[in-house]
Amino acid sequence: MLSVEDARTRILSALSPVGEEVVALSAAAGRVLSAPVIARRTQPPADFSAMDGYAVRSTECAVLPASLTVIGESRAGLGYDKAVEPGQAVRIFTGAPLPEGADAVVIQENTEKKTDQSVQVLHKVAMGDHIRRAGIDFNEGDRVLEAGTGLEPRHIALAAAANVPWLSVVRKPRIALLSTGDELVRPGEPLGRDGIIDAVGPALSAMIRARGGVVHSLDIAKDRHEALKAAANAAKGCDMLVTIGGASVGDYDLVRDAFGKEGLALDFWKIAMRPGKPMIFGRLGATAMLGLPGNPVSALVCALLFMGPAIDRLSGRSPRMPLRLPAILGAALPENGPREAYLRASLEAGNNGLCATPFPQQDSSILSGFANADALIIRPPFAPKSQAGDKAEALLLDASIGS
Known part of the structure; x- marks a missing residue:
């Protein structure tokens, strides 16, 4: 099994920014420049x-x-x-x-x-x-913004002052999103006796948009080879296909096998992390493919650690990760196993810094804990028992990067 860092490195090294397009200045916020912005006037133009x-x-x-x-x-x-x-x-x-x-x-x-x-x-x-004085801000012909700049409102102001009404930006990556499973129905649809609502699909749609991608939502695929084949065909032309579920080793976890028959070039499919061990990465023709686990929290943690940075790379951004903070444990923890663990936790400012208290229930199907968490405590493989007051590290769950 790959470490989290190795898996992320392999994903990012396999991706590159998608093509470029020209947009009006008024539509450029949140985009990434694919070419520098050259001033078309001097600012100020006189004393x-x-x-x-x-x-x-x-x-x-x-x-x-x-x-x-x-x-x-x-x-x-x-x-x-x-x-x-x-x-x-x-x-x-x-x-x-x-x-x-x-x-x-x-x-x-x-x-x-x-x-x-x-x-x-x-x-x-x-x-x-x-x-x-004339030109104390910039002069005509100056490079006022460099390629790769993520355009915030302050950058828009500078481009406008430079009299540049159109900008060359990286095209928004097209992300095909596929939920799989016989049990799944969309929110609001009739539920059978054993039906389960697809809660992860809407969450990942929101994260993809927050990261600057365009979501191409596919129909929920049943646990059938023919349904997955149809989904693979529907994802053609997208920059990345993200699947939810079907990535493990059960009799009905068919994603790896079905897509293999459609030409999936598999890079890896297991990561030494908890939650989120069964995760697929490869390429389906010209489309990168990321297969997330089906358990809701597993899928969302993997999306935060892998899908979000991957979309950043496709968008021309430097991949962003949640802020990693030193913290003090608010409760004791048992020794950790061989996989890096991510524990949902609350954060509270204390006399000795941030106090991260892990929730008592860490089951990967429990969404309420993830929704109410402030951070994820990171535990290295084979970490020994820890007591309240011991040092720890936590990933801040921050809405600014769609987490």
């Missing part, structure tokens, strides 16, 4: 005032108070188009272009207005005071 006050020649203010004649005004979007001569000043506002001849701005608080046409400067002014 601008950083404050409300008066544009002056600094040499005219060497002797205080200095009386100056106000010859006009400059405001944002409408500058003063004549030169400032000796003995003159121009009323100026924040964001307005500096008129020719002026080399400083004296702030309004350091002046005294005498008439509409005259002002006294009361404090010393140095050349360059309160001026935003």
Whole structure:
């Protein structure tokens, strides 16, 4: 069996970003740049005032108070188009272009207005005071954003300021999602006597979208070779197929065998972790294939550790993992077996740092515990018994990466 880290490394090394497309700036948030953004203008395009006050020649203010004649005004979007001569000043506002001849701005608080046409400067002014020089942000032709940048609102602002209305981004990866099992029905559908609601499918759809993928939901496949064959055909053209269930060794766990007959090139199918040991990874033609366990918590933990980073790689992002935090155990734990364990836990701030308390019930079918957990305590293989107060590590369950 592979370790968790080895399995994730093999998955990520087998994937690469999908193709690119061009989108409008207004539709680019959350996407990943596939090409750098080159500024189409200089910002600011000229020397601008950083404050409300008066544009002056600094040499005219060497002797205080200095009386100056106000010859006009400059405001944002409408500058003063004549030169400032000796003995003159121009009323100026924040964001307005500096008129020719002026080399400083004296702030309004350091002046005294005498008439509409005259002002006294009361404090010393140095050349360059309160001026935003042309190009202090960027110049035309500068690379303002690099390829691989995940576009947040602040990046959108920068691209807009650079006068770039269209961006080249990595296409959203298409993820085919397949739940398998005779027992499964979708939420709200009629349940037979032994029916089970497919709770994992909707959760993974939400995670895929949160990671920037496009979900192609397939019909629930019965435990039949022909149903799985039809699903394999339906997933063609997608960048990755994610299956839920059928990955173990039971008589009705048919995913590995059925997809093998359809050309699945298997990389691995067992991981030394708990929950989540039976997990498949391989390639079905041009489509990467990730087979998650059927137990709900097993599937969701594996999706967090493997599917999410895989979608990041396909999207052109650096793969993201939940924040790994040092913590203090809030309860004793028995020794661990040969598989790395992920225990649902609550987190609480204490005098000695974060206290992670494992839930008493860790069965992989119990979704309520996972929904109410703040973190997953990580226990290495063969970890000895631990007492309350011992050091531990925990993965923070953080909605920002769709977990």
